[in-house]
Amino acid sequence: MQNSQLILILSSLSKKENRELRKWLVSPIHNQRSDVVQLYEYLTSGNRLEDDKSLEKERIYRKLYPKEAYDDARMRQVIHFLQESTEAYLIYAKGQEDSLLNQINLVKSFRERKLEKLYDKAMKRLEQDFLEFPYRNEDYLDKAYWLEKEKSEQISEKRSQVSNYQEMSDQVEISFITRKLKLACVMLSHQKIYKTTYNLGLLEGVLQYLQVQPALLQQPSIKLYYHFYNLFKFPDEEFHFFEIKQVLSSSEHLFDPLERKDIYLMIINYCISRMNIGFKVFVREAFEFYRKAIESRIIIENGILNHLAFRNIVAIGTTLKEFDWVSQFIKVYQQYLSPEYRENFVKFALARLYFEQGDYDRAQDLLIQFDIDDILINLTAKTMLIRLYYEKDEFTALEFLLDSMRTYINRKKMLAYHKMSFKELISASKRLIKIQYNDKKRIEVLYNQITNSRTLPSHMKEWFLEQLKKLRR
Known part of the structure; x- marks a missing residue:
C-alpha cells in the first residue's frame, strides 16, 4: 500500500483535518462500516503512514479481521471505501471555505422548495454579503453571475415582466474579459521564457471591444490586466506601468x-x-x-x-x-x-x-x-570578486580569477546567452588591468566597447566606465 492513492492523501492531511476526518467517518450519514473507521485509525496512529512494514496488506488485514484468512478482494474493498469517504470529506471541507457559493445553493434550495419567505430573507442576506465581500477577483465575478442567474430563475417562476438579463450579461462579460486578459498575460510571460507560441484566440476582439466600451476599463480587474498585457506586449510603453501602479494604489485591497x-x-x-x-x-x-x-x-x-x-x-x-x-x-x-x-x-x-x-x-x-551549485549565482559572486580585487589593486589574484572563470564558463554547456555576457566581462576586465594611467588611446577604445555592449549587465557597464574615467585623470 506504500504508494497507494489512499496513503498519499492521508499523508497530506494536517492535524486539524485528521480530527475532522475522524468525526466524518464515525458519523453514520457519511459511513456505516466499522472496518473503515478501524482501517483509518490503524493507518493514522504512530508513524505507520511512513513505515513500509506497517503498510503491508496482510499485516493490516490481521488487525482488522484477526480470525479470518486473508481475502485480497475484501482488503481492496475496505481501502476503496476509506478512500471514497476521505475524498468526500475533502470535497465537503473545500466547499465550506466558499461561503458565497454555499449561500447561493441555500437560496436555490429555498426557491425549489417554494419557501418564499425564507428565500427572500436568505437572498437579502446574500446580497449584503456580496456588497461586503472584500475581494473583486475572478472567483467573485463568477459568483456575481450565479447570483444574477438565481434572481432570474425566481423572476421567471413568478412570470414577471421584469427581467435581470442585462445584469446577467454584464456579469458574464466582466468575468470573461478579466479571465481572458489575465490568461493572456500568463501566456505571454510563458511564451517569452520557453520560446513557444500560443494562439490567443478571441483576445484581439476583446481588446477592440474595450476601445468602444471604455467604461469596462473602470473595472479594477479589467484595467489592471489590460495594462499588464500591453506592458508585456510593448515593454517600452512605460505609461502602462504607471497605470498599473495607479490601480494598485486605489484598489489593491480588492485582490x-x-x-x-x-x-x-x-x-x-x-x-x-x-x-x-x-x-x-x-x-x-x-x-x-x-x-x-x-x-x-x-x-x-x-x-x-x-x-x-x-x-x-x-x-x-x-x-x-x-x-x-x-x-x-x-x-x-x-x-x-x-x-x-x-x-x-x-x-x-x-x-x-x-x-x-x-x-x-x-x-x-x-x-x-x-560555494553553491547554481552556476549564475556562482558567477555573480565571482563578478563581485573581480571588482573587489581591482579596487584593492590585487591584480595577480584578479588574473588568476579571470582565467579560472573562463575555464569554468567553457565547461558549462547550459549557460546559453549568459555565456556571451560573462565572456565579454572577462575580456573587458583583462583589458582594463593592462591600461596604464592616462593611456588615452586604450581608454577610448575600451570606453567605446563598453558603451556599445549589448550583453554586459548595466551595473557592470557603469563600473567599467567609472574606472576608465579615473584612469583619464
Missing part, C-alpha cells in the same frame, strides 16, 4: 493575497527587465514593490521566502545604498529561507552588503567561502 502575490511578481519582473537594460528609475520601483511585498508577507509562502527573491532584494537595496534597511532585512528574514539555501545565501547577501559599503576585507572573506 486576494494569492493574486496580489502574482501581481507583485509580474510587476517586479518587469522592473528588473528594465533595470537590466539601463533604466535606473526602475531600480527604485523594484525596491519599493519588493519592500511592500515583504512587509505585507505576500511573497512568504508557507513560511518560506524564495532564495532568489532574497538575493534580488539585497542586490537592489544595496544598489540604492539602503544599507540600514538591507542589514535589518537580512537579519530578520534569513529565517524564512529554506535550510538548504540559508547559509550560502546569507553569506552572499552579507558579502554584497559589505562590498557596497566599502568593507572589502569582510566581503572578500565571505565570497571566498561561498
